[in-house]
Amino acid sequence: SKIFLDFLPAYRVGVKLCETSNHEEMEEEIAKGCDVVYIETPTNPTLKIIDIRRICVAAKRAGAIVIADNTFASPINQNPIQLGADLVIHSATKFLCGHSDAMGGLLAGKKELVKKVFQFREINGASLQADPAYLIARGMKTLELRLERQNASALKIAQYLQSHSKVSEVFYPGLENHPGHAIAKEQMRGFGGVLSFSLDGNYEMVKKFLKKLELVHLAASLGSVGTLAGPPRTTSHVELTEAQRQMLGIPESLIRYSVGIENVEDLLEDLEQALAAL
Ligand SMILES: Cc1ncc(COP(=O)(O)O)c(C=O)c1O
Structure with missing residues (x-):
């Protein structure tokens, strides 16, 4: 939440938070125009559920991309890309690693979008070291x-x-x-x-x-x-x-x-x- 409440506004990125249990309100806000719709479902910590397909339809209509944080569900339980999302992010620190002994993040989705993030990350840091990458890859087997x-x-x-x-x-x-x-x-x-x-x-x-x-x-x-x-x-x-x-x-x-x-x-x-x- 802090990213949206404090950090992005500091970079002059306009942010509008929506009540995620109110889909009509979200659709109305999206229709006003935006570049990115960022969702998380189930949400942390009160496990609210967003209808991914419905929000993706509204975003496409407004010309926005959808980024879905899928950390709580894990790819075993939910695949937002199949429901229309453009990018999926995971805190790999959580279920993907599965043993609380490595920290990392994961981004998946359309190649041209992932490539942009990959290049930004290459220059700006946040590259995963070999040891945590190994632990996360091993954790994912189970x-x-x-x-x-x-x-x-x-x-x-x-x-x-x-x-x-x-x-x-x-x-x-x-x-x-x-x-x-x-x-x-x-x-x-x-x-x-x-x-x-x-x-x-x-x-x-x-x-x-x-x-x-x-x-x-x-x-x-x-x-x-x-x-x-x-x-x-x-x-x-x-x-x-x-x-x-x-x-x-x-x-x-x-x-x-x-x-x-x-x-x-x-x-x-x-x-x-x-x-x-x-
Ligand atoms: C849903 C969700 N997304 C992202 C993060 C951020 O994870 P990390 O600290 O591994 O970057 C967390 C951490 O609690 C989370 O619960």
């Missing part, structure tokens, strides 16, 4: 296997959390009552390994809960073989002000939970004991 487990476990965990009295809201597109469930079913093969939920309480309760988790690493990342959890307030969205987080619909008591490949019964037991301690 991507499908990991995602199969992570999709299944995340759904079970989301369903469990939804029925718990100390959890006020669960955000996971695989849940039938998720507002984006129908679109997610259309455009995704699986709903991914990341979910988020808010506790029925304040940030102090979140801190207490996280301390009680025994099988989970508290970290800002996601997409690893090991389950990772953290409050967006002090991890992924720490750079934003409270007002900006409010604007993006990020509750104070939100916890992002990235499911690993551990036995799901163990993870459920761990959540149960941590919630019971509140």
